[in-house]
Amino acid sequence: MKSEALVLGIETSCDETAIGIVRGRTLLANVIASSVDEHARFGGVVPEVASRAHLEAIIPALDRAIKEAKISFADLDALAVTAGPGLIGALLVGTSSATGLALASGKPIYAVNHLAAHVSVDALTHDAPLRPTIALLVSGGHSSLLQINDITGNIEKLGQTLDDAAGEAFDKIARLLELGFPGGPAIDALAKSGKRDAIDFPRGLTHAKDNEKHLFDFSFSGLKTAVARYIEATPATKKSDVAASFQEAVVDVLISKALLACTQSGIDSLVIAGGVAANSRLREVAAERAAKRGVELRIPAPLLCTDNGAMVAALGSLMVSAGASASPIDFSADSAMSVLEVAR
Amino acid sequence: MTISLAIDTATSRTSVALVRDGKVLWHGSQIGATDHGSVLPQLVQTALVVSAEIDQVVVGMGPGPFTGLRVGISFAQAFAWARNIPLIGICSLDAIAHGIEIDEFIVATDARRKEVYWAIYKSGERISDLAVSKPAELVSGLPFFGEGSHLYQLSQSQEFLYPDPVALVALSSNQKLHVSAPLYLRRPDALSISERSS
Numbered sequence: 102m103k104s105e106a107l108v109l110g111i112e113t114s115c116d117e118t119a120i121g122i123v124r125g126r127t128l129l130a131n132v133i134a135s136s137v138d139e140h141a142r143f144g145g146v147v148p149e150v151a152s153r154a155h156l157e158a159i160i161p162a163l164d165r166a167i168k169e170a171k172i173s174f175a176d177l178d179a180l181a182v183t184a185g186p187g188l189i190g191a192l193l194v195g196t197s198s199a200t201g202l203a204l205a206s207g208k209p210i211y212a213v214n215h216l217a218a219h220v221s222v223d224a225l226t227h228d229a230p231l232r233p234t235i236a237l238l239v240s241g242g243h244s245s246l247l248q249i250n251d252i253t254g255n256i257e258k259l260g261q262t263l264d265d266a267a268g269e270a271f272d273k274i275a276r277l278l279e280l281g282f283p284g285g286p287a288i289d290a291l292a293k294s295g296k297r298d299a300i301d302f303p304r305g306l307t308h309a310k311d312n313e314k315h316l317f318d319f320s321f322s323g324l325k326t327a328v329a330r331y332i333e334a335t336p337a338t339k340k341s342d343v344a345a346s347f348q349e350a351v352v353d354v355l356i357s358k359a360l361l362a363c364t365q366s367g368i369d370s371l372v373i374a375g376g377v378a379a380n381s382r383l384r385e386v387a388a389e390r391a392a393k394r395g396v397e398l399r400i401p402a403p404l405l406c407t408d409n410g411a412m413v414a415a416l417g418s419l420m421v422s423a424g425a426s427a428s429p430i431d432f433s434a435d436s437a438m439s440v441l442e443v444a445r
Numbered sequence: 446m447t448i449s450l451a452i453d454t455a456t457s458r459t460s461v462a463l464v465r466d467g468k469v470l471w472h473g474s475q476i477g478a479t480d481h482g483s484v485l486p487q488l489v490q491t492a493l494v495v496s497a498e499i500d501q502v503v504v505g506m507g508p509g510p511f512t513g514l515r516v517g518i519s520f521a522q523a524f525a526w527a528r529n530i531p532l533i534g535i536c537s538l539d540a541i542a543h544g545i546e547i548d549e550f551i552v553a554t555d556a557r558r559k560e561v562y563w564a565i566y567k568s569g570e571r572i573s574d575l576a577v578s579k580p581a582e583l584v585s586g587l588p589f590f591g592e593g594s595h596l597y598q599l600s601q602s603q604e605f606l607y608p609d610p611v612a613l614v615a616l617s618s619n620q621k622l623h624v625s626a627p628l629y630l631r632r633p634d635a636l637s638i639s640e641r642s643s
């Protein structure tokens with residue numbers, strides 16, 4: 102019995118065709134082919150464009166990943182693939198490719214949850230195994246707060262965004278400030294020269310009346326409206342001040358709620374993943390406040406925060422070492438797969 | 446001796462066949478317009494019990510509804526890649542037409558949005574371009590075959606509704622019929638920012 106499983110992971114839930122290979126907790130390959138440029142002229146991800154791009158990109162990505170990992174396909178112990186949530190047409194290219202590989206080779210297949218995979222990528226960055234933890238997932242596609250009791254099978258959902266994802270909010274404000282796409286890095290950069298307390302923008306769902314129903318939910322649409330109104334009313338204002346104050350409002354809400362979840366659950370560990378985890382102010386505030394509360398903060402390396410195949414392989418690898426059974430070959434992809442279901 | 450694994454998901458039917466030198470070892474299919482993703486692996490798993498040895502994969506490249514079509518193609522290309530064996534793509538309409546012993550006819554499959562994918566065949570060959578149209582535009586006097594013909598009452602025939610995976614294998618020996626990319630026939634349904642504002 103090998104202790105370190107060699108696992109290949111496939112991720113195609115949105116616009117990245119991604120293949121990762123891990124051995125146990127060690128990253129061997131992380132190949133990402135993005136169709137983001139093809140979507141730019143449409144102003145957002147077009148599902149059919151993404152699906153076509155996945156079908157074209159997946160075999161070359163497999164070739165590159167095998168080469169990068171310096172292994173042969175036959176060496177692999179198991180396969181893992183994102184079964185949901187995501188765009189159904191995009192997911193199906195990944196799951197059908199994965200079942201094709203599995204049946205051709207007789208290798209076991211783990212059909213896993215994309216959100217759980219985002220958290221499990223922690224295994225590739227930190228040596229110590231993940232204890233029960235709170236997880237904040239923030240990207241252009243999701244904003245969720247999760248309680249991870251056991252990453253291979255026991256996850257609770259604490260809250261999520263009621264409207265825009267955190268990354269979407271960054272993109273929309275960047276558009277208002279004419280900073281281009283994607284908005285996250287541009288706002289992060291501009292905010293560095295602005296005053297964080299210049300404008301007091303609203304923090305959504307943080308008032309006493311929201312706490313009963315939405316203690317751990319997020320809402321960013323009110324903030325977006327407030328920023329738009331502010332820019333309209335005070336056109337002479339410095340863009341850097343708007344960017345810094347907006348960013349501060351988002352970061353404040355995200356980190357406050359995540360740490361409140363730690364306090365309430367008695368869990369002293371916080372993982373932050375997703376593309377927005379790359380935001381420098383978010384990392385700064387998280388580190389500062391987590392330390393103050395005695396919460397261990399774990400943020401994966403930036404390249405592992407955005408959608409990738411390594412996170413899927415990592416979750417597969419954790420499932421193999423936990424002795425979890427593989428998925429049936431006729432599992433179905435599910436665009437709305439709940440995070441309560443770690444694997445099918 | 447060559448054993449071919451044939452797969453087609455270009456219509457509402459998911460079909461798999463195992464063919465050795467023209468002789469059908471196994472074939473299976475199931476109808477369900479949104480079930481390709483879970484049905485195809487089941488069928489192939491059963492086929493592999495009959496013969497685990499496969500020398501080449503032949504797949505229907507459409508035209509057909511995109512999401513289902515890609516299930517077959519992505520499965521087939523991954524299977525062939527993992528086994529390091531050849532993958533051959535064939536037009537799915539050709540695999541419906543192959544068994545029809547009439548001199549001239551039209552094959553039409555469902556393209557959704559009240560349209561059909563179609564082509565004209567004569568003396569065993571496709572003589573028109575592949576096209577997508579409203580059924581009403583296909584007034585020809587020729588006999589119709591294929592799922593779309595049945596759906597839009599262009600034909601009463603219950604035969605030759607779906608691509609025959611065994612036919613895919615027979616056609617694969619003719620290099621001129623090989624297709625290397627999915628036959629979508631339609632562009633993705635989206636307007637660019639400039640198209641929208643104009």
Ligand SMILES: [Zn+2]
Nearest residue numbers: 219240242408
């Ligand atoms: Zn994601």
